Amino acid sequence: MEQALKLSSGEISSDDVGQKSLVQQNIELRKKLDEEHANYKRKLQAYQDGQQRQAQLVQKLQAKVVTLQMFPKRYTPTIICPMIRNRTLKQRAQTL
Secondary structure (H helix, E strand, O other), rough: OOOHHHHHHHOOOOOHHHHHHHHHHHHHHHHHHHHHHHHHHHHOOOOOOHHHHHHHHHHHHHHHHHHHOOOOOOOHHHHHHHHHHHHHHHHHHHHO
């Protein structure tokens, strides 16, 4: 009731001003905290997405390695030799 009288008469004490200042600071700090929290969530999600993409890539590469290991060794020169031969022929053609 005393506060209501002060407000109606236009009297504002320094305590009231200080309290309003603290309330304003509290609001600003809460807003900053919410922004930092949202920023953290975005960074965390980006990190997790990157980790997932990397895990998928590793899985693909491991599957290729297993496939190549299962491939009979006697066929390897048949595949590699034509690749080397084609590269050599291209290099010779470029020098002519």
